[in-house]
Amino acid sequence: MLHDRAIRAYLRALLPTANDVDEVMQEVSVIAWRKFGELDEPDNFRQWVCVISRYEVLMHRRQKARDRMRLGEELELLIADEGIHELVVRERQLEFLERCLEQLPPDRKQLVLRVYAAEEPMKTIAEQIGRTPETLYKLMSRLRRSLLECVERSVAEAGQS
Amino acid sequence: MTEPEITLLEQYIDGTLPEGDIVQLRELLKESSVARAMLRSLATVDFGLQDIASCNTVSDMPVSGEGTNSPNSVHPQWTQAAANSSLAGWKGVALIMTSIASVAAVGLLGLLAVEWWSGDESAGDRDSLTASEVRLAEVRYSHGATLQVQQPMNEEHDQDGASYRMRLSRGTYSLGNGFVELDFFGGAVLAVEGPAEIELISQREARLFYGRVTVEAGDAQISFLLHTPVGEVLDIGTRYGVYVREDGVTETHVFEGLVDIQPTESRKAARRIRAETAIKLTTSGVAEALTVSESAFPQPTRRIANLLLNSDFEPGTELQVGEAEVGRWGGDVCRVVGEHHGIRPFSGDGMLLFQSTGRGRDGRASATAASQLSQWIDVTPFRSAIAEGRVRVKLRARFNRVTGDEKTDSQFTINLESFGVPPEEARRLLKSHPQIPRSRASCTLLSDSKPESWEDIKTSLALPPGTQCLQAEVLAFENVLNDQDDVSEFDGHFADHLQFELIVEPAGSEVSMNLQ
Numbered sequence: 229m230l231h232d233r234a235i236r237a238y239l240r241a242l243l244p245t246a247n248d249v250d251e252v253m254q255e256v257s258v259i260a261w262r263k264f265g266e267l268d269e270p271d272n273f274r275q276w277v278c279v280i281s282r283y284e285v286l287m288h289r290r291q292k293a294r295d296r297m298r299l300g301e302e303l304e305l306l307i308a309d310e311g312i313h314e315l316v317v318r319e320r321q322l323e324f325l326e327r328c329l330e331q332l333p334p335d336r337k338q339l340v341l342r343v344y345a346a347e348e349p350m351k352t353i354a355e356q357i358g359r360t361p362e363t364l365y366k367l368m369s370r371l372r373r374s375l376l377e378c379v380e381r382s383v384a385e386a387g388q389s
Numbered sequence: 390m391t392e393p394e395i396t397l398l399e400q401y402i403d404g405t406l407p408e409g410d411i412v413q414l415r416e417l418l419k420e421s422s423v424a425r426a427m428l429r430s431l432a433t434v435d436f437g438l439q440d441i442a443s444c445n446t447v448s449d450m451p452v453s454g455e456g457t458n459s460p461n462s463v464h465p466q467w468t469q470a471a472a473n474s475s476l477a478g479w480k481g482v483a484l485i486m487t488s489i490a491s492v493a494a495v496g497l498l499g500l501l502a503v504e505w506w507s508g509d510e511s512a513g514d515r516d517s518l519t520a521s522e523v524r525l526a527e528v529r530y531s532h533g534a535t536l537q538v539q540q541p542m543n544e545e546h547d548q549d550g551a552s553y554r555m556r557l558s559r560g561t562y563s564l565g566n567g568f569v570e571l572d573f574f575g576g577a578v579l580a581v582e583g584p585a586e587i588e589l590i591s592q593r594e595a596r597l598f599y600g601r602v603t604v605e606a607g608d609a610q611i612s613f614l615l616h617t618p619v620g621e622v623l624d625i626g627t628r629y630g631v632y633v634r635e636d637g638v639t640e641t642h643v644f645e646g647l648v649d650i651q652p653t654e655s656r657k658a659a660r661r662i663r664a665e666t667a668i669k670l671t672t673s674g675v676a677e678a679l680t681v682s683e684s685a686f687p688q689p690t691r692r693i694a695n696l697l698l699n700s701d702f703e704p705g706t707e708l709q710v711g712e713a714e715v716g717r718w719g720g721d722v723c724r725v726v727g728e729h730h731g732i733r734p735f736s737g738d739g740m741l742l743f744q745s746t747g748r749g750r751d752g753r754a755s756a757t758a759a760s761q762l763s764q765w766i767d768v769t770p771f772r773s774a775i776a777e778g779r780v781r782v783k784l785r786a787r788f789n790r791v792t793g794d795e796k797t798d799s800q801f802t803i804n805l806e807s808f809g810v811p812p813e814e815a816r817r818l819l820k821s822h823p824q825i826p827r828s829r830a831s832c833t834l835l836s837d838s839k840p841e842s843w844e845d846i847k848t849s850l851a852l853p854p855g856t857q858c859l860q861a862e863v864l865a866f867e868n869v870l871n872d873q874d875d876v877s878e879f880d881g882h883f884a885d886h887l888q889f890e891l892i893v894e895p896a897g898s899e900v901s902m903n904l905q
Contacts, residue, residue: 236436237432240436258853307428310422310429372438373395379433
C-alpha cells in the first residue's frame with residue numbers, strides 16, 4: 229500500500245507491539261482494498277487510511293480489553309487524531325532515518341541493526357559485547373534519541389532549503 | 390520533557406514499562422501534547438529501525454549465501470512472544486508466517502505436544518549402533534501436541550544459539566496426534582500426520598506402518614523410497630500421499646509426477662501411478678481405483694522457486710518497454726548486458742542495466758525519478774493456501790554500480806505488491822489508482838561505490854487472503870541527480886540474480902481438521 233511505512237509508524241504509536249502493528253495493518257489493507265471505491269479524492273488517501281487504521285486499532289484493542297497496559301480509549305483516540313496531521317512529517321523522517329543511521333560510528337550502526345533484526349535475545353547480544361542487558365538498553369536508548377534528533381533536524385533543514 | 394518522562398515513553402514503546410507505571414504514563418500523556426508527540430516520534434524511529442533491520446541489507450557480498458532473515462514483525466523484546474503464539478486462526482498464522490519458518494517451527498516444538506516414542510529396536514543394541522548416530526532427518530515443523538523423546542534424537546544449537554532443531558537418527562517413531570514435517574537430508578520432505586508409526590531407514594528411505602504421510606520428493610534426480618505393508622513406493626519426481634490403515638490396506642494418491650509401486654508379493658508386476666490418480670491396495674494385492682484427494686493428506690512446506698521467469702537476466706531475455714506481463718519483464722528502458730564498465734554479472738553471462746526512467750523507444754528521460762522493471766506472477770494455483778493465510782513470498786536481488794562521483798545516483802529498491810484481482814485487471818487499475826496494492830513489501834539499498842562487490846537486499850510478504858497476483862519490481866532511483874535531458878540518466882547501474890520464492894506453510898489434512 230502506498231504510504232505503507234508512514235501508516236505503520238502511525239500505528240506503532242497506538243499499539244503495544246510490532247506484532248500488533250502487523251495484525252492491524254493486515255486488516256487495514258484488506259478494508260482499504262474493499263472500500264477503495266468510496267475514496268472520492270485520491271489526494272486524501274493517507275488521511276483516509278489513517279481513519280480506517282484508527283478504527284481498526286480500537287477494534288483490535290477492544291479484543292484485548294484485558295490488557296492492563298492500555299492507555300485507555302479516549303487517550304488512544306487523542307494520540308491517533310493528532311498523529312493523522314503528522315503523516316507527511318513522519319514519512320519524511322523515515323526517509324532520513326537510514327541516512328542518519330549511516331552517520332553513526334560503524335560499530336554502533338551494526339549494534340542497532342543487530343538488536344532490531346531480533347534474531348538474538350538482548351541478553352545474548354549484551355553478553356557478546358561485554359555489557360549487561362541494562363547498559364545495553366541504556367545505550368540503545370541513547371542511540372535512538374540521537375537518531376531521532378538527527379531525523380528531526382534533517383527534516384527541518386530540508387524544509388528550509 | 391524530563392529524562393524520567395522520556396524513559397517512560399521509551400519503556401512503553403519497548404514493552405518494558407513496569408505495570409505500576411502505566412498510571413503515571415497515562416497522566417503524562419493526558420496532560421502533555423509534547424509527550425504525545427514524543428511518543429509518536431519514538432514510535433516512528435522504532436518502526437523505521439525495525440524496517441531497516443528487517444530489510445537485511447548485506448553489504449559487500451561478492452558471493453551469495455542464504456542467511457536467516459527476520460522480517461518486520463518481530464521486535465527484540467517480543468521474539469519469544471511471537472514464537473509462543475498459537476497457530477489457530479488467520480491472525481495467528483499470519484503472525485507465525487512473519488517469522489522465519491525454521492525459527493517459528495523450532496519455537497513451536499517446545500510447546501506443541503507430539504507423542505514420539507521408540508517402538509523398534511530391530512537394528513540391534515542401540516548403544517552399539519553406529520548407524521543410529523547418523524542423522525537422517527530433521528524435524529522442521531510440528532503442530533499439535535508435546536514432544537516426547539525416547540528414540541535417539543539429537544538436539545543441536547542453531548548458529549545463532551537462540552533455538553534448537555531436532556535431528557532424528559535411524560529408528561521407529563510413533564506419532565500420537567498432530568503432525569510433523571520431516572526434512573530428510575537426502576532431499577525429500579515428509580509430512581506425517583498422527584496417529585502414525587514410521588521407521589526412518591536412511592536419508593532416502595522410510596517405512597510407514599500406519600498413518601498418513603505426504604512425500605514431497607523434490608529433485609527428480611533423487612528418489613525417495615517408502616515401504617508400506619503392500620509394497621515399496623518409489624517416486625519419480627513426485628509429490629504424493631500414502632495412507633496405511635491399521636489393517637495394512639494402503640492408499641496411494643499421486644498429486645504430481647509419477648510413482649511406481651512394487652508389490653511385496655514378488656510375483657506381482659510393479660504398478661505405475663500417474664498424477665491425479667489414486668489406488669487402494671490390500672495386502673493380498675487386490676487393487677481398487679480411487680478419486681485422488683489431496684486434502685486428505687497433511688501438506689508439507691512447499692517452496693516454489695520458478696515463478697519469476699528470466700530472473701538471472703541472461704542474454705536473450707526479453708525486456709518489454711511498457712507494460713509487464715505474467716512471466717515477462719516490462720517497464721522503463723533497460724537492457725541485458727554482459728561485462729559492462731568493468732563490472733561482471735553476479736552470475737551467468739548477463740545482468741540488467743538500468744538505462745532510463747522513461748519508456749520511450751528513444752530512451753528519453755522522464756520526470757519520474759526511477760527506472761523500473763517488473764514482472765507479474767499469477768498465484769491463483771495457491772488460492773486455497775492463500776485463503777488460509779499460509780503463503781508468503783520472498784524476493785532477493787543483487788545490485789551493483791560504477792564508482793562514479795558525487796553526482797552518481799545510489800539508490801536501488803525492490804518491491805513486492807499483492808493484488809486481489811487477476812493480473813490484467815490489476816494492471817488496468819494501477820494506471821488510474823496507484824494505491825491499489827492490497828499489501829506491499831519493499832526494501833531499499835543505498836549502494837556503495839565499490840563495483841568489485843555486489844550488494845544484496847531482500848524482502849518478504851505474507852499474502853493476504855484473496856490475493857490473486859503479485860508484481861515483483863526492481864528499481865534504480867535518481868536519488869542524487871534527476872537528469873531531465875537526453876544524456877544517460879544512469880552511469881552504470883545493474884541488477885542481477887533475482888530470487889523469488891513462494892512458500893506454502895505446512896498444514897494438517899482435512900481429516901485431522903474434522904477430528905479437532
